[in-house]
Amino acid sequence: MGEGRTQNSKSWEEEIYWSHFQFIHFTIFLQSTTDFQQQLALPKIFSDNLKKKLPENVTLKGPSGVVWNIGLNTRGESVYFVDGWRRFVKDHSLKENDFLVFKYNGESLFEVLIFNGESFCEKAASYFVLECGQAHAEQGGNKGKNSNKSVEEVNTTNGSVECASPEKFRSLDSIRTPLALTFETTNGKTFNAGFKSASPEKPVIEVTPVQTKKRARTPKEANSWESACNKEHSEAALSKLSRKLSRNDEEKIVQSFSSSVPYFVKIIKTFHVSGSCVMNIPRQFSMEHLKKGRIKIILHNMKGECWIVNSVPTAKVPKSHTLCAGWMSFVHANNIKIGDVCIFELINDCELRVRIAGVGKEGLDCQALPKTFSDNLKKKLPENVTLKGPSGVVWNIGLTTRNDTVYFMDGWQRFVKDHSLKENDFLVFKYNGESLFENVDKLILNKGATKERIQTIFLKKSILLPNGGVECASPEKFRRTRTPFAVPFETTNGKTFNAGIESASSKKCMADALTKTTTIQFPFQPTGKRTKKKPVKEAVPVKTKKRGRPPKDGNSSKRALDLKACNKEHSGQNISLFRLTFTILILAYLVTITF
DNA sequence: CGAGTTGGTCGTCTAATAGA
DNA sequence: TCTATTAGACGACCAACTCG
Structure with a gap:
């Protein structure tokens, strides 16, 4: 974001920051x-x-x-x-x-x-x-x-x-800065799918230009967030709200994640988890990594459990795929909800690992403190502490201890929101030994140098349980997981934050899901019992000629x-x-x- | 040459249909 | 009745085209 700006197009915050x-x-x-x-x-x-x-x-x-x-x-x-x-x-x-x-x-x-x-x-x-x-x-x-x-x-x-x-x-x-709009839109479950292809040679930067530019529908009527929340059916409201996403918003998730394997990102919408319950796979991903025709795809969750899901070609969009049979079981088993972010990583031929990041406000509710810190000072920490932001403004935060880990709890969400904190933000705190944590601001991460490092170090630190509880993995466990890296960005406060963070929701499993979805034969045999009301038009060959300006270069500033x-x-x-x-x-x- | 217009493409989402 | 599958409407984006 801020980093992407050129010298000539600095925001006023950047200008003041660097000059004064x-x-x-x-x-x-x-x-x-x-x-x-x-x-x-x-x-x-x-x-x-x-x-x-x-x-x-x-x-x-x-x-x-x-x-x-x-x-x-x-x-x-x-x-x-x-x-x-x-x-x-x-x-x-x-x-x-x-x-x-x-x-x-x-x-x-x-x-x-x-x-x-x-x-x-x-x-x-x-x-x-x-x-x-x-x-x-x-x-x-x-x-x-x-x-x-x-x-x-x-x-x-x-x-x-x-x-x-x-x-x-x-x-x-x-004081002047309003609450971060971007954060609300993130919570508003308003992202569309993104697709990112990565090769072993260029494991993180490469972004498929066409596919990442999704088209977000704008609603016919301007629904405000408030009015949406007032709807009786919140899911429907969220679905409507989701259409308000800008293209920039859609790209954020894609750009905040990187993987050494091809992947695509989906923000769960209503129709993904209810009704027909289907999941469309981006055309480009399908074309590059999936076989033509009907196939079965094995979906893995982060626990290693797997589900077999039918993937059928999309009639309207040739070469694209839609997940149908089995997808619903996966959704239920992993407690996927509207607004969750699913990252599908191609780990093998016809095998996708799905990272599920919950998007609820509960995800912002807490933050685990480093184990070393809490181990040394847990007994001395009060129940409530004060976070002093870079602005000098203070926030009162409640501390909670669970499983030997201390968390910022009550009030943390507000701090996150007020500072527009996002995934990959990096904070340094100075604790005064009593109840005050000062947040040192304006860290600039050496982006390129950090990218690879972060993948091996900054890992999932807390896992939200379905009931809202928090499970904290050990630092060693964090370290083993490759973590996406997001480029440093500038908040609305004009602050540049960095660091790698990732979190995901670990949902409870449905024991019988696998058995419900393993009956599909491979190669997949269509039932052949459905009849079409209208003859399907012959697929028109895709025009290879691309009009207009070529896609922009991915800027890898390693x-x-x-x-x-x-x-x-x-x-x-x-x-x-x-x-x-x-x-x-x-x-x-x-x-x-x-x- | 640039702004406006047009049409193709394709993703999103819903509804219809059929099987289990 | 639920689930799986498919068709198609809708709408946004983008590139080519048109015109001043």
């Missing part, structure tokens, strides 16, 4: 596939906006307060940390999967927080990196001019509220991060109580929102 804000945050994930031990590429959006302002040498201030002087090198479109970076990596024992949060002061200082990608919490050891020879020497060396000044500036801001002026600015912004792990060399000494407390109290985690 004193502090800029961004996040970088360390990948083994990149040479991160030698150099580190800064996020493209960051360097694009600030390249001209960046000095040749900057200072990195680690969590311990020690500073490192780092040389910047511009190559092509990218800016890299080079000289001195290796030392920083070594001194902090940075490893693959660690991720760093940088806070740039607008001049030459970057404050760095270092997080463990496994626990989503800070690496405690990073607070105990002491002044070492190299770091010390650099600090006092000829590059000290910038650093000294910067350190002073940091000290003045550290103890109090960060970036006072910008925060005030943002506060006004937040960037490489370079770095490698290194060994720990420094252990903590002279531990101060303050440092220890601070170490524990800062956390970062990914927000999982089911919609």
Whole structure:
């Protein structure tokens, strides 16, 4: 979204953010596939906006307060940390999967927080990196001019509220900003199908241009959300509401998901789960990945259970398929409801794995805190806490503990809504040890470098149960699941959020579903007992000539991060109580929102 | 050359029909 | 009566065409 905008078409929020804000945050994930031990590429959006302002040498201030002087090198479109970076990596024992949060002061200082990608919490050891020879020497060396000044500036801001002026600015912004329309439309179950094809060579970016541009009907009469909700039959109302979707809305789901296998996305409509109960497969997906004629398709849910479903060619749309017999059983067994998002991934020939993401407001109701954090602080956490947003505005949130996991519960939905949080948003929280969580804003994820990383790390953190309860999987389980990545986007607040999140509803199963649907013979034999009222016209050959402008290029802005792990060399000494407390109290985690 | 018009294509959705 | 299947209306999008 925001990232897709060109420099010349910045929103006013972006313009103000990049031109006037004193502090800029961004996040970088360390990948083994990149040479991160030698150099580190800064996020493209960051360097694009600030390249001209960046000095040749900057200072990195680690969590311990020690500073490192780092040389910047511009190559092509990218800016890299080079000289001195290796030392920083070594001194902090940075490893693959660690991720760093940088806070740039607008001049030459970057404050760095270092997080463990496994626990989503800070690496405690990073607070105990002491002044070492190299770091010390650099600090006092000829590059000290910038650093000294910067350190002073940091000290003045550290103890109090960060970036006072910008925060005030943002506060006004937040008050002005209406609730996120996009979120409501998401909840409004208003998306149409999307189709995305991915090849092994290009597993995530490629988007089939034609199919992703779905046509959303607009209602003849303008039904407002309110009027729709007032209808007696809410499902029908939702169905009507769904027609109000814009094309952009439809594409969002497709673009927020990526998979190494071909897939298509469907937003469940009334007719998918009631009445005839059919599911149409996008024509292009059918053409590319399904056999012609009647076939049976095996649908897998995320539990590994499977259903056999008839797939018949669509008469009106040649080469397209419609799921019919067996689809209803799948719907019932997996408790699929109107508005749910189903992602059909082709895992084998005629086998589709279906990810089902519930779209109810219950999906926004809670958010699990990182296990490491809650394990350490669960006993100290009050029942109600305060979330302080980047704007300075606060939200009261209730905490609930279930199965050893602590969740933001009551009020979280409001926080999500007010901040237009979506799938793949990335939040960093700072906990003050009592009842206040401050949300550090304006993180910029190194999109390209993060994409692959996120697929292996940021995983499903909470699963909504049909009864509204929440089941939280272990971090290890999360890690095993490949998670879609969405490009960083800008909220209506002008904030750039990132991170990978995925959530899905795990619905209860119907034990007999399989037996009900396994009676279909293969190859499928039509009954032949139906008669057509009218002769069917011979299928007209599809015109191959495409008119008009060619589809736009998929813009893959992959960037490489370079770095490698290194060994720990420094252990903590002279531990101060303050440092220890601070170490524990800062956390970062990914927000999982089911919609 | 650009704006407006037109017609083809195809996805969405409903209703009809027939089998179990 | 329920489920499976099919036909077709409707409507949006897009590209080619037309015209000023």
